[in-house]
Amino acid sequence: MTDQKPLLSVRDLQVYFHLDEGIVKSVDGVSFDAYKGQVLGIVGESGCGKSVTMKSILRIVEPPGRIMGGQVLLSKRDHPDEYLDLTAMNEKGKEIRAVRGGEIALIPQEPMAAFSPVHTIGNQIMEAIMLHCNVNKNEAREICVQSLKSVGMSMPEKRVDSYSWQLSGGLRQRAIIAMAIAGNPRLLVADEPTTAIDVTTQAQILRLLKDLQRQREMSILFITHDLGVIAQMAQYVVVMYLGRVMEKGPVDAIFHNPKHPYTQALLRSIPSAQKTTKTKLPTITGSIPHPFNKPKGCPFHPRCIDAIKGKCDVELPVEYIVGDQQFASCFRYEKNEVNNR
Amino acid sequence: MTQKKGSSSKQNEFTMIADKENAEEFSSSASEEKVSVASNWKLVWWRYRKNRLAVISLFLLFFVLTIIIFPDFYANQYSEKTNAREAYIPIQKIHFFKDGKVDLWAEKLVGKRNMKTLAMEWVSDPAQSVDVQFFGKGFQWKFLFWNTERHLLVPADASTRIFILGSDRMGRDQWSRLMYATKTSLTVGMVSVLISVLLGVLLGGISGYFGGTADMIIQRLIEILNSVPYVPIWMAMTAALPRNWSSEQRFFAITVILSLLGWTTLGREVRGKFLSIREEDYVLAAELIGCSKFRIIANHMVPTFLSHIIATGTLMIPQMIVNETSLSFLGLGLRPPAISYGVMLQEAQNVKTMAQAPWLMIPGLVVVIAVLMFNLAGDGLRDAADPYSK
Amino acid sequence: MASYIAKRLLVIPLLLLVFSIVIFFLIQAPPGDFMTTYSAILAGSGSSMDNEQLNLMRIDYGLDKPMHIQYIRWMGKLLHGDMGLSLLYMLPNTKLIGDRIGLTVLLAFFSFILSWLIAIPAGIYSATHKNSIGDYFFTVINYIGVAIPNFFLALLLMWICYDLWGLNLVGLFSPKYEMAPWSWAKVGDLLSHIWLPSLILALGGSARLTRIMRANLLDELGKPYMITGRAKGMSEWALVMKYPVRLAINPLVSTIGNYIPQLFSGSLVVATVMNLQNIGPLLLQALSMQDMYLSGSILLVYCLLAIIGTILSDMLLVWVDPRIRME
Ligand SMILES: Nc1ncnc2c1ncn2[C@@H]1O[C@H](COP(=O)(O)OP(=O)(O)OP(=O)(O)O)[C@@H](O)[C@H]1O
Numbered sequence A: 001m002t003d004q005k006p007l008l009s010v011r012d013l014q015v016y017f018h019l020d021e022g023i024v025k026s027v028d029g030v031s032f033d034a035y036k037g038q039v040l041g042i043v044g045e046s047g048c049g050k051s052v053t054m055k056s057i058l059r060i061v062e063p064p065g066r067i068m069g070g071q072v073l074l075s076k077r078d079h080p081d082e083y084l085d086l087t088a089m090n091e092k093g094k095e096i097r098a099v100r101g102g103e104i105a106l107i108p109q110e111p112m113a114a115f116s117p118v119h120t121i122g123n124q125i126m127e128a129i130m131l132h133c134n135v136n137k138n139e140a141r142e143i144c145v146q147s148l149k150s151v152g153m154s155m156p157e158k159r160v161d162s163y164s165w166q167l168s169g170g171l172r173q174r175a176i177i178a179m180a181i182a183g184n185p186r187l188l189v190a191d192e193p194t195t196a197i198d199v200t201t202q203a204q205i206l207r208l209l210k211d212l213q214r215q216r217e218m219s220i221l222f223i224t225h226d227l228g229v230i231a232q233m234a235q236y237v238v239v240m241y242l243g244r245v246m247e248k249g250p251v252d253a254i255f256h257n258p259k260h261p262y263t264q265a266l267l268r269s270i271p272s273a274q275k276t277t278k279t280k281l282p283t284i285t286g287s288i289p290h291p292f293n294k295p296k297g298c299p300f301h302p303r304c305i306d307a308i309k310g311k312c313d314v315e316l317p318v319e320y321i322v323g324d325q326q327f328a329s330c331f332r333y334e335k336n337e338v339n340n341r
Numbered sequence B: 001m002t003q004k005k006g007s008s009s010k011q012n013e014f015t016m017i018a019d020k021e022n023a024e025e026f027s028s029s030a031s032e033e034k035v036s037v038a039s040n041w042k043l044v045w046w047r048y049r050k051n052r053l054a055v056i057s058l059f060l061l062f063f064v065l066t067i068i069i070f071p072d073f074y075a076n077q078y079s080e081k082t083n084a085r086e087a088y089i090p091i092q093k094i095h096f097f098k099d100g101k102v103d104l105w106a107e108k109l110v111g112k113r114n115m116k117t118l119a120m121e122w123v124s125d126p127a128q129s130v131d132v133q134f135f136g137k138g139f140q141w142k143f144l145f146w147n148t149e150r151h152l153l154v155p156a157d158a159s160t161r162i163f164i165l166g167s168d169r170m171g172r173d174q175w176s177r178l179m180y181a182t183k184t185s186l187t188v189g190m191v192s193v194l195i196s197v198l199l200g201v202l203l204g205g206i207s208g209y210f211g212g213t214a215d216m217i218i219q220r221l222i223e224i225l226n227s228v229p230y231v232p233i234w235m236a237m238t239a240a241l242p243r244n245w246s247s248e249q250r251f252f253a254i255t256v257i258l259s260l261l262g263w264t265t266l267g268r269e270v271r272g273k274f275l276s277i278r279e280e281d282y283v284l285a286a287e288l289i290g291c292s293k294f295r296i297i298a299n300h301m302v303p304t305f306l307s308h309i310i311a312t313g314t315l316m317i318p319q320m321i322v323n324e325t326s327l328s329f330l331g332l333g334l335r336p337p338a339i340s341y342g343v344m345l346q347e348a349q350n351v352k353t354m355a356q357a358p359w360l361m362i363p364g365l366v367v368v369i370a371v372l373m374f375n376l377a378g379d380g381l382r383d384a385a386d387p388y389s390k
Numbered sequence C: 001m002a003s004y005i006a007k008r009l010l011v012i013p014l015l016l017l018v019f020s021i022v023i024f025f026l027i028q029a030p031p032g033d034f035m036t037t038y039s040a041i042l043a044g045s046g047s048s049m050d051n052e053q054l055n056l057m058r059i060d061y062g063l064d065k066p067m068h069i070q071y072i073r074w075m076g077k078l079l080h081g082d083m084g085l086s087l088l089y090m091l092p093n094t095k096l097i098g099d100r101i102g103l104t105v106l107l108a109f110f111s112f113i114l115s116w117l118i119a120i121p122a123g124i125y126s127a128t129h130k131n132s133i134g135d136y137f138f139t140v141i142n143y144i145g146v147a148i149p150n151f152f153l154a155l156l157l158m159w160i161c162y163d164l165w166g167l168n169l170v171g172l173f174s175p176k177y178e179m180a181p182w183s184w185a186k187v188g189d190l191l192s193h194i195w196l197p198s199l200i201l202a203l204g205g206s207a208r209l210t211r212i213m214r215a216n217l218l219d220e221l222g223k224p225y226m227i228t229g230r231a232k233g234m235s236e237w238a239l240v241m242k243y244p245v246r247l248a249i250n251p252l253v254s255t256i257g258n259y260i261p262q263l264f265s266g267s268l269v270v271a272t273v274m275n276l277q278n279i280g281p282l283l284l285q286a287l288s289m290q291d292m293y294l295s296g297s298i299l300l301v302y303c304l305l306a307i308i309g310t311i312l313s314d315m316l317l318v319w320v321d322p323r324i325r326m327e
């Protein structure tokens, strides 16, 4: 994998929200790479900046949010060695609009509200198709039906003309996926695609995503707070906390050999089927600080059991190499080599 | 809001709930604690305070309230005092300085007849002036139980008249009449809203709480009333009032007539609130303890949307004021000798009179200002009362 | 859907029945009757009638019968399209009203269209440019638009035009066309006059509509489907116009039902001030002269127009919102 060039490379991304009360640094120096044919998982607690990261990749961060620094690089379709800098594009320009839906497509968080209730789903999917493929209405409809079929929707010809509220949660999510893949994108960004649906359907949707990814050799950026889902889906995992990457690495390393105290605490707090002891489930002490008074230094230090006074609460740790493709930003590994990519 | 809900439930899934002491250390500041113990009314006031225009309007309204209670104090002459020789006198300007010194005086207007048009023309005579004073003596009126002669602004010589806002066709003082008109028009507005609110809460409450046939009938009634063009029906109603009724009788009749059609919006809202609240746990709890229905309604349900009702009511007042003004203007509402904004505006019915005496339109401006104040205050109140609704 | 419409249409006669009873009661209520006023009018014009004659006429008109009989007679005639005779004009009411009904509807229609034409763009601008100078401008205009009684606005504008340009803005026609038969030139003349009263009437309504539109649209702009739309690669303008605007207009459609009766109400007052030849001034005259069958007929016509407006708006709502249509 190392020799291959990444499909998408996020480098030192910073996204701040300028509110009247102050500045919220929702994403503060996030870097990761996504490779072709790979599922990259991003985990983190609610409010840690996952959705904002996703939005800044698509350049749809709404004001008062602004990208303050960093780059989002996307390799060109025809020349994989050349990169487009998405952060340099005009937010409302043609270029970025061609990327949205055409190169990078989104599966949003709430399938219920992701469709307009007064337009048929066919209408909305066809719109996506006509924006990216040079086809007329009838052809778009044909593609739309095909797309619905490929996500396993029965009677696609009929369902095209139905409204989102006439579909069940699972079907609605399939329709969303159909819309996302209709523009033939190379990267799917799925923002907690399964939080709102029941467990059985969730499993079906996850399988569908995985199948589609294999068939079409797409990459998926899979955002969730569910570690179980990540273990099942992702090959590579990025762990975020308060707008920063704490640790990233291959899925096995993250689950079986976590290095960062936050990742370790996180994994300890998952209930497991094997351990049937009646002890209380360990929790991470403290709670997430308010976004305005983010702690100085390492954002995790107030809750970290190993925090070093005078160090962790003053300086920001950089990413240290802690294993094969595994990096942790923690002063515990200060002696290790620095990841300077 | 949905976002907040979503994130809190996700936090639970993460099982990252901290023990209490730590949580306090990190998240809650002093101000949050203050918010959590404040009563609903305090919260409403705190939110209301943030809206500067609404606060200003509220203070102005309190001031206007004193006009409604003591119009005689603000007036400086009898409202019906006529003098054909003092017809259509323009606005007499009040000055606060004379020769660089603080001195209160009004311009003296002298009338000359234009021999071509035969109209009187009033011009300010710089050689003369009228001394005026605050809290001087004028006609006698009753302050609560005491007789007094004090007024806000009167000429020092009680035998002369000043026309701060000009005079009308019969030489009556507009300023003084406006004070009484304010009293009448705003009272009609507020009382008719009060009756509407009572009707709305009562009928909407019955409809929402008991449901069934009562609900059906009231709903149909609201539907019918909503598809009626109000003004023609009001006109027919006021035209049907006996002609020999006194001003007071007419006044009450019109107030009631206005409120008969005005309660429907509130009735709907109250019904909706009742329907949603009926399902809430605390009402069930009260029922299980054995509270009577009336008690539940009065003690548990009404307080939860009282602020909302007050806000809606405040926003209805300006509408009622406009309605009364329109009807009286058409000659079907209040009639002279009663004085209301609409009655005063009747003086300005044709273009030529208006061109000759534009100050006759001042009552209209006052209506606009009054309506604006009520609207601003009402909007502020509504936003403060339920910040989550539109 | 067809059954829904049928149900709504069936309600019309029922409502009219209720209204006719109320209206009949109202026009009956003033002391004296038709004939008392009639003799007063005659006395005013110099001629007179003796009591005998009056009583004969009373019997002729059935005014000596008890109320419910009179009501039934009135209704019976109404059902045959006969609205009775106006004593004021000595003309059939059907003709008097028929001559003016077109202008009444036209004025209301114009102001309805105008208020929407103003409100929708203003609301869209305000919501998409929240807290901009333009937004504040519209907000101020809206507050004033709601606060100013429309008859006062009419007075004000008439005064300004008279004072500045010596124009006397009354009526819907130039004197030349007042009595002329209908022709294209007359229609043109009408159009050149009708916009001002329409605008005056529209202002209050459009202020309210703008407010609702702005609030609705702001709500919609925050909805998740906006993110979906942007992520699809739609341009912001196309996105806003296609989804949120469409969704924000839906609840606006449901306000039409209340708005149309209000428009007729408002047009009555403005028409009186501006001396427009619609049924408004006629009603005022009829009421003050106790020309009871004329006022009754006009009131009934107002109610009918309002009901029709309400029902049209219901149907429109069904048409624009698939969620209601498919229920
Ligand atoms: N429109 C906004 N205005 C102000 N702050 C915002 C806005 N959107 C996001 N934020 C801030 O950015 C931070 C990260 O939000 P984000 O939505 O990315 O969280 P998330 O990780 O996706 O959480 P979740 O699991 O709940 O979706 C939050 O703390 C929030 O305070």
Ligand SMILES: [Mg+2]
Binding pocket: A050, A051, A052, A109, A191
């Ligand atoms: Mg999110």
